[in-house]
Amino acid sequence: MRLQTALVVFAIAMTAVAQNPIIHDQFTADPTARVFNNKLYLFPSHDIPAPEGQRQDWFCMADYHVFSSENLTEWTDHGVIVSQENVPWGKPDGYSMWAPDCVYKNGRYFFYFPNVPREGKGFAIGVAIAGQPEGPYTLEKESIKGVGGIDPCVLIDDDGSAYLYWSGMGIRGGQLKDNMTELANGSQMMEGLPEGFKEGPFAFKRDGRYYLTFPWVRKEKGTETLAYAMSDSPMGPWQFKGLIMAEHDNKCWTNHHSLVEFQGQWYLFYHRNYYSPQMDKRRSACIEKVSFNADGTIQEVKQTLRGVGITLATGRIEPDRYSSVSNGVSIDFNDTTATFDGWHVILPQKGSWVKYNDVDFRNISDGYVVVKVKANANTSFTIRDKSEKGSVIAKLTITVEGETGPFRRDMKGQWMTLTVPVDFVPKGITNLCIVCEEAEMCIDWLQFKNRTTYMKPATEVSAKPDEEGFIRRWMLLEPIKQDIRSNVIFTNTWLRQAFAKQYFDGQMTILPKDGQKVKAGNQKLAWHLLDSETYNVRLFRFAEKWGQQTYGSLFWAVTVIDCPEEIQNVRLAAGSNGASMWWLNGEEVLLLEGDRRMVQDDGMSKRLTLKKGRNVLRGAVINGPGLSDMCVRFINEKGIPVTSYSLDITR
C-alpha cells in the first residue's frame, strides 16, 4: 500500500528529476546501465520489503524491471521483464533475483541474472532473450552450465567475442559461445585482484584497455568500496589500480555499480539505501559523472545528492538533493513512515543557503515560481542566481499567521505552496541558490512556469469576429482603481451612477490609439490594442499584466465595427464578470447588473441597426474581487452570430 501510494504521488509529479536516488517510487539496487539505440537502459535488481515467511533482515528480490531514459533526467519504467515464478530452473519463491546484466548481440538482447535453483545449493545464472531491450523476454530452460555464483556481467569485445564474469568464491570469468548461453571453454579465476571480499564484477573496454571493476571490502569488518583493475586482455591477469568510490559514509554495507559512456560522458551508476535508512538491504540507484586520466586510470568519484543531468526550470526542483549548502543546513524525510515521499531541506536561520546546480531556464520567459514550503513563524526567502549573493530571481514571504477574519487559518508547521512572479529570469543553464532571509524554514520543491498568454498586442490592422461572432479585438484601458470589496453593491442605481461618472477626458467619445495615455484621478493609464486568444476577453489577466490592480477594477473597452453594408435587427449579446454597460454609437444599449458570472449571451440589447461604415462599440466592466472577463458578440433575429464585418479601430 505504501508503495502504491508513493507510486501515485510520483505519477502526478511526472517531472524531470535526476537527483540521487534516480528512481523515486521503488527500490533499485545493483544498477547496470547499458546504451542501446542512443537510449540509456537501466537493469537494476529490485529490492522489496520481505514478505511474511522470508528473512526480514536479508535481501529480498522477486523480479526485475527495466527503465530507460534519453537524458538521465526522465525515466520510464517499462515494468517487470522477468519474475521468479517464471524461471524454469529457479526456485519460484527464492526471492534471490540478484544483480543482472543485459547485452546486445546479433539483433537480440541477452539478459543475465542470478537466482537460486529449484534443486541444489548456491546460485546459478540464467539467460532470458528478447528482440527489444524492454522485452518481452523468453527464458532459457536451463541455467548456464559450469557457472555457479552471482552478479553476471558480459563484455563484448571489438571482435564480437563475449566474456562472462561473475562472482563465486572470488571473481571468475570465461568466454561465451556465439549462442551467448554457454561457456566456450570453462572458466577461470581472475588473477591479480587484491585480497579481501570481492563481488559484483563489471568489466568494460575503453581505448583498448580492459577494466575489471568490483565492490571490494578493503578493511577488516569494513564495508564495500568500488575498486578496479586494468589489463590488456579480457581474462587478465589484472593489475589492481585502486578505488573508484570509497565506502558509504552511512554504513550501508553493499555497493554495486556499472560504468557507461552516454552522449560523450562517462557515468558511474551505484546504489545506496537512501529510502531505507534503517535497513541497508533496500537500496536505490544513483549516478555520478566519471573522469579518466590520460593513462586510463579512473579519478575517484564522490557521492552527491545532486547527481547528474540538467534539471529543467519547468521541472520539479528538489533542493534537498543539493549541490552544496551552508553550515547547519540539513535534510529530513517528508514522512518517515513513507520514505518514497522524499525529503525537504531545512534552512535554520537568516543567511542559511542551499545551492542546486544546473537548472535550465531556456524555456522561461514570462515566468513565475511555485514553491512548497513550511515554517513555524512568518519568514521570507530569496531564490538567487549562481550564489547566495547573486541576483534575486524571486523573493517570497511565508505568512503562517497574522490574518484576521472568519477564514483566518494557522499555517504554522503546515506545508503550503507559494506562487510569485519572477523578478529576473536567469540566462541559459545556471545554478540556483535559495537563501533564508529571516527565520527557519523548510522547502520541499520549487518549479518555474510561464504565464499563459491570454491576449497579444494586435499586429494586423484589421480583425474579424471569430466563427462564433465573438469580438476578440479591443482597445482596453488599464484598469481604473475602484474601492469595491464586494459585488453585492452593483444595483441598477449604483451602476448607473458609477458608469455616468467622468473618470477621464473624452470617456464617451475617445477613439484611442495604442499606447495613448489618459489621466484618471491620480492614475496615468494607457490604452492597449489587443487580440484575445479566447472567445472571452480575460480582463483579470489584462490587469495582471498591464494594470496596477487586479481586483477592484473598472475596465473601459472600445472597438470599431466596420460594416460593408447596413445590418438591421441585430442584438448586442454580452456576458461579463462583474457588471457592465455597453454603448453603440454613443447610445446606451445594455446594462448587466448585479454580481454576475460571465455567461455567453447573458444579456441582450434591444434590436439595433449596425450602420454601413464605422460603428463605435464601447463598454465598461466593473468588478470587485474575482476574475473579470467579458464575451461580446452580435446576434441576428434567427439567433445566428453576425460575422460579416471587420474590426478596425486603428484605420
Place this chain on the structure above:
Amino acid sequence: MKKIISTLSLIIFHFSLCMAQVGAPYIHDPSTIAECDGKYYTFGTGGGGLISEDGWSWHGGAERPGGGAAPDVLKIGARYLIIYGATGGGLGGGHNGRILTMWNKTLDPKSADFKYSKAIEVASSDGMEDCDAIDPCLLLDPTTGRLWTTYGTYFGNIRLIELDPETGGRMKGNKEKDIAIDCEATDLIWRDGWYYLLGTHGTCCDGVNSTYNIVVGRSRNVEGPYIDNVGRDMLHGGGRMVIAAGNRVCGPGHYGRTVIDEGVEVMSCHFEADLERSGRSVLGIRPLLWNKGWPEAGDPFREGSYAIISERRGYSLELAVDFVRMQQERQAFWRINPDEPVKPIPNQKLDEVRETWPKGNIAVRCSDYMFRPHQRWTIMPVAEGGGFLGGPYCKIVIEHTNRALTATESLELTTTEEFTGADEQLWRIEQLTDATYRIMPKRIPGKKELNTTHCLYSSGDSTPTLAPYDFKSDNSKWRFREHH
C-alpha cells in the same frame, strides 16, 4: 379547521410549510449523502459533518480531518473514499489549492475500524493558473468503472481528472481537462447514457442575500463538452437551472445525488440561509425529478388537504362509504334563462355525511373524484414519527377528522377512527423522478423491520392495496391534488 391548524402548528413548528431537515442540520458544502451501517453521513467545509439515524433528523458528529473546503464521499467496494480541498478558494488570499483523497473502512467515528488513511494529493493549482483546486466531487462511472473528479471555483475553470479507484490516487499520466467556467462546487453524475455536470452559480456566503443556485449541462462523453438546454457549452457559462431559492430558503449550493430506489432519487445541497432559522446555512434534501432528461429539484412535500389520485386510472382514494347525493334545483338545460342570476352551491360538508359513516374501521377504495368529504385527506408530518431520507413520516387522515389511513397485516388498507401514532399509520411520501409520488407505510403490522418494499398500490382501478413498489407500473404511483 383553523383551530386544528393552530394547535398542530405548535407541535410541528419545525416542519413549517416546507418541511426542512430537523435537528441541527447546520452545514456548508455538504458531501453527497453516504450510508454506513444504517446511518447517513454528510461532510462539510471546515472539518466535521452531520450524522442522521433516519435521514431526516441531522446532528453534528461526523469526523473528517484535514479541514479545508467542500468534500465529497463515495463508497467504493467496502471502503469509503473521501475527497476534499485542503487550501485555496481564496481563503488566506491565494489560489494555491490542493485536492486530497483518503480512505476509511467506516464513517462511524465510534467504530473500532474508524481510521482515515494518509491523505494523498491528486490535483493542485499553483495560484497563477486559471483554476483553484477546491470543491472536488467523485463519480464512479457505472459503465466503465472509471473514477472521475471535477474541481474548481470561480477562479477560472472547472477541471476534470481521473483517479484510480483502487488507490484513490491520480491515474498515471492523466492530464486535467477544462470542462466549465465561472462556477463552483461542481458535481458529476451519470444517468441513462448521459453525464451531467452540475455547478453552482451566483453569490455565496452572504446569508439571506446569497443568490447561489445550481445549474446543469450534459454530455455523452465524460470529458465533455457539457451543453445546456439551449446548446451552450458550460465552458461559455451555460447551464440549466436545477434549483434556486424558494420555500423560505435561499442559496442552494453543492449538489449531491442519492438514488434510493428505481425512480426514487433525492438531491442534497446546502441552503445559504434558512429564513426559519436565523438565516443559518442548512442541509437541504429535495426530491430529484427528471424532466425530459434534465434534473430538477422537486419541492418539499407540503402539509395540507389533498385528493390522492391514482396514476393508474385517475380515481381518488376514498372511504368505502355510501355516496351521499347533493341536492340541486334542477332545470332542463334548454329552459335556462341566461338573465336569471346564478348562485353558488356550497361544497358538501363533513357534517352532512358523517352520520352516514359506520363507526369503527372503514375500508378504502378508489373512485371518481367528486371533492366530497370522504375523498379529502389531510396529510401532515408527525413530529415524533421520525423520518426517512429527506422527509418526515406523515399521517393521512380524512379532512377535519382523526380517521387515519392504516396498513393491515394482510397487506391491505383500512381506516381507523382515531390516529394512534402507530407505525402502520405513518406514511412515507416520496416524489418520484417523474413527479408522481409513492406512498409507503412505515411498517406493516406484525413485521419487525421498517417497510421498504410495499407501497399504496392500485390492484384494480377501484381497489387500492399494498404491494411491492414497481417504478415501471403506474399502479405504484399517485398524485396529490390540492383543488377543492
